[in-house]
Amino acid sequence: MTHNTPLSPRPLQHLSDARPRVLSAAQLRAHGVGAAETDERCRPGGPWQQLLPGVVLLHPGPPTSEERLHAVLLYADRAQSRSGAAVPGIPPQPGAAQAHESGPAPRPVPAVGAMVTGLAALTLHGFTASPPLPSLDRIDVLVPRTRRLRSVGCVRLVRTSVLPAPERVTGVPVTPVPRALADAVAQLSDATTVRRLLTEAVRGGHCEPAAVVRELTQARLLNRPHVVDAVDALLAEGRTLAEERLYRMVEEYGLPDPVWNVDLRLPGGPHLGGVDAYWPEAAVAVELDTRAPRHGGPQGAGRPDDDALWTEHARKREHLERLGVTVLHVTPKKLRDAREQQATVVRTALMAAADRKPPAYIVVLPR
Incomplete structure (x- = not known):
């Protein structure tokens, strides 16, 4: 029944x-x-x-x-x-x-996707430069562009055509740090706060400068002077950290000591360029690749001065290699996440020096 x-x-x-x-x-x-x-x-x-x-x-x-x-x-x-x-x-x-x-x-x-972003996400990621959650009047939430909702009350909707993969912090879906920074910076006009947030992102090991600059570029925020100034500080901070990682790699993995931060020249000839580490006996140079797509990349054409910088890097490498110098480009991310692998690359290049033709005579000067 x-x-x-x-x-x-x-x-x-x-x-x-x-x-x-x-x-x-x-x-x-x-x-x-x-x-x-x-x-x-x-x-x-x-x-x-x-x-x-x-x-x-x-x-x-x-x-x-x-x-x-x-x-x-x-x-x-x-x-x-x-x-x-x-x-x-x-x-x-x-x-x-x-x-x-x-x-x-x-x-x-199926999940349709929404995640906390902006300052609230940075606070959840552990940033000390972002305000505590109770003091935030509004919480930014990233949603698909097609979502038919409006910002209301304590919710500020941020729309995007492509949602990033969320990260879970205390069970809450949040945007990755670079995207959270871009969404936070978009709402900030205080130069000091922007600079502190960007610097903490790198100094705290949350992400690499290039990832932050990429998100800021895609968000079209690099036309704001206070953001450009903060990015310059961010890149300087990133280079300092990368140099420290390079020093630690040489020490930790027992590589021969190089000469650090030097300029290379031909005797009585032109300047060949500066490198971050150089082993004269093996003619092996390491250059930190801390360049970031400031105003270019896949989202748009770069500025003329940025394009010229990239071209100059390529020209320098080709010139040194024609003279018999092995140039190794190392990114800060690889030094952070794969330091042992990078040490192996350097050691292999040093060992292979005996099998190469003798390089041209190069003058090494402090930079």
């Missing part, structure tokens, strides 16, 4: 113990709480409150930072949360069907 009696909703008492205590209207309906009852409970002086359109806080006091984060993600992922499905970064909330073991399992709904 078949019974068509609808399943009774779960009592509301269990919602008071939910963690986090933030639910969407769709999730409340899954618990058997209709719009009228939700509105009644969200009246002034009531036990609940509406934090954002379609998002309810299940207690009357101010939301915690965790609750605000979950609320903005619920709002930004409304297209998914209408189905009652879980939202990325938000623990699944039990629905009416889950209250009855005999009920059918909900069909999975």
Whole structure:
């Protein structure tokens, strides 16, 4: 015998113990709480409150930072949360069907994507130069460009045609540091704050300068003088760190000591260029490749002076190699993530020197 009696909703008492205590209207309906009852409970002086359109806080006091984060993600992922499905970064909330073991399992709904970005994301990544979460009036959330929502309350929507792969910080989906920096810088006019954020990104080991500059370029932020000044400081900081890593690599892996930061010249002839490390006996040079696509790259044509710099680097390398000098280009990222491998590359070049033709006589001068 078949019974068509609808399943009774779960009592509301269990919602008071939910963690986090933030639910969407769709999730409340899954618990058997209709719009009228939700509105009644969200009246002034009531036990609940509406934090954002379609998002309810299940207690009357101010939301915690965790609750605000979950609320903005619920709002930004409304297209998914209408189905009652879980939202990325938000623990699944039990629905009416889950209250009855005999009920059918909900069909999975693909994630549509939303993640915290900007200053809130930097704070979650551990930046000390970004404000604590409770002091942020608005939380930036990156969403697909086609999302039909608007910024409201504590949510500021940032739209993009291509979502980056999110990183999980305390269970919350956040943008990678370079994208978070670009979205934060886009809202900042204070030069000191911008410089501190960019410098901490490199000094704190969060990312390499080139990745930051790439995001700033794509966001078209390098036409702002205070951002350009901060980028110059960022690149200087990145070069200093890269030089320190190169020193450590030579020491840690027992490479012969080179001469550091020297200019190479032909006797009585032209200047050949400067290198960061040089082994005269083997004619092997290491040059740190700290160049970044300041105003060029795949997103647009570079500035004439940037193009000229890149051309000069290539010309210098070709000239030195014609004279018998082996030039090794090493990036800061490789020195950070694959130092042993880079040490092997240098050692191999030094060992191979005996099998090469003798190089031209080159004068080495301090730089």
